[in-house]
Amino acid sequence: MTPQQFNTDLLAFLTAATTPFHAVVALVGRLEAAGFARLPPEGDWNLQPGQRCYLTRNDSSLLAFTVGSESAPETGMRMVGAHTDSPCLMVKPSPEKQRSGYFQLGVEVYGGVLLNPWFDRDLSLAGRVSFAAGASRLHTALVDFRRPLAVIPSLAIHLDREANQSRSVNPQTDILPILALQADSAVPDFRSLLRQRLLEEHPDCAAERVLDYELCFYDSQPAALVGLRQEFIASARLDNLLSCFTGLQALLQADGRQSCMLVCNDHEEVGSQSTSGAQGPLLLSTLRRIAGTEERLGQLVQNSMMISADNAHGIHPNYADKHDDNHGPRLNAGPVIKVNANQRYATNAETAGLYRLLAAQEEVPVQTFVVRSDMGCGSTIGPITAGGTGIRTLDIGVPTFAMHSIRELAGSEDACNLGRVLRRFYNHPGSLTPA
Incomplete structure (x- = not known):
């Protein structure tokens, strides 16, 4: 796949994957087209060399793997981890608001949202809906309005003269999206509006009433290449759907000799503690079934490695002092090894060293990020996975601007380059442990 083809498919994926649920649907479609089969969670898997399998959890997390021709416990599982969720505004259970003649919806902030960029954007709405179709049967379906549906207008500068100096956003009162004019009191x-949308998207669902939902607003502007030479990717949800897609492409190109796995967890942005998050049982229970016995699980854990791929902070030319002098990653200058002495990232010298060897073989440049010593550091699923499973882990990511904004920016070369190294990692022969 050429870099141009890679980015074309990446942009289509980013635009389609408007929620974690839609991201899983998009991932599953590509997996099934490549011959991956869904595993029944309650059945006997009876795995054989050459099988390509996947399973989902909560419709928002996905785990896909290939059974290599060589024994997984003896040679290890090559694993890439990412997450499907992104900070956003989620609709509250009883959201209807009528203020000053406008119909609005109450929202709750999900994750560490950069709120100011949500103003004056064309917003749409998507997610999962549970509904009744008959007296006793619960059904679920995905919805996506796929058109501008709402907006959060800024307050004019004339009414807030200090906006450019000290603007703050109250998440309870200031960010309610406007959906319509509402002249009467009803x-x-x-x-009921959701039920109408359900019937439009799923005419055969026979939905009688909506029971509940998990819905979020999103920027309706599609992902795009920008810049004089199209050197940037601008999109919502780059953190971390870019890594989900990149890991998927690498998995699809694995040669099948080694056992390989892609883990895409939900709820990373809110701590990962859920049935479908990295602190949940999905990964370890799957590894246990692959290994077959506790003894072989111990072998598998000892011989495996995970690359946790999650976006890194690129050095912003307008705020260069926010970075350590020697650790300011540039866009399109290569993927970034993320290091933190206090274990906010799981990287160690061994896992970083292996990545550098693989990157050199692909002639892909490598950068390093260490947060300033006087600033706090974020984290990823890397330390959670390492601590919960005992698997050696590396934290790495594509350098990005405006992380957690409604629209983020990355280099148009970096994701493809990361994908090349991840493919090399999946195909790495023999042991992953140092001699």
């Missing part, structure tokens, strides 16, 4: 029933 507030629309949001669940």
Whole structure:
């Protein structure tokens, strides 16, 4: 796949994957087209060399793996981890608001959202809906309005003269999206509006009433290449759907000799403690079934390695002093090894060293990020996975601007380069442990 083809498919994926649920659907479609089969969570897997399998959890997390021709416990599982969720504004359970003649929806902030960029954007709405179709049967389906549906207008500068000096956003009162004019006193029933959308997207669902939902607003502007020479990718949800897609492409190109796995967890942005998050049982329970016995699971853990791929902070030319002098990654200058002495990242000399060897073989440049010593450091699924499973882990990511904004920016060469190294990692022969 050429870099141009890679980016074309990446942009299509980013635009389609408007929620974690839609991201999993997009990933599953590509996996099934490549011959991967869904595993029944309750059945006997009876895995054989050459099988290509996947399973999902909560419709928002995905785990895909190939059974290599060589024994997984003896040679290890080559694993890449990422997450499907992104900071956003989620609709509250009883959201209807009528203020000053406008119909609005109450929202709750999900994750560490950079709130100011959400103003004056064309917003749409997507997610999962549970509904009744008959007296006793619960059904779920995904919805996505796929058109500008709402907006959060800024307050004019004339009414807030200090906006450019000290603007703050109250998440309870300032960010309610406007959906419509509402002249009369009757507030629309949001669940009825959702039912109409359900029937439009799923005409055969026979939805009688909406029971509940998990819905988020998103920027309706599609992902795009920008810059004089199209050297940047601008999109919502680059953190961390870019890594999900890159890991998927590498897995699809694995040669099948080694056992390889892609883990895409939900709920990373809110701590990962859920049934579908990295602190949940999905990964370890799957490894246990692959290994077959506790003794072989111990072998598998000892011989395996995970690359946790999650975006890194690129050095912003307008705020260069926010970076350590020697650790300011540039866009399109290579993927970034993320290091933190206090274990906010799981990288150690062994895992970083292996990555550098693989990158050199692919002639891909490598950068390093260490947060300033006087600033706090974020974290990833890397330390959670390492601590929960005992698997050696590396934290790495593509340098990015405006992380956790409604629209982020990355280099148009970096994701493809990361994908090349991840493919090399999946195909790395023999042991992953140092001699």
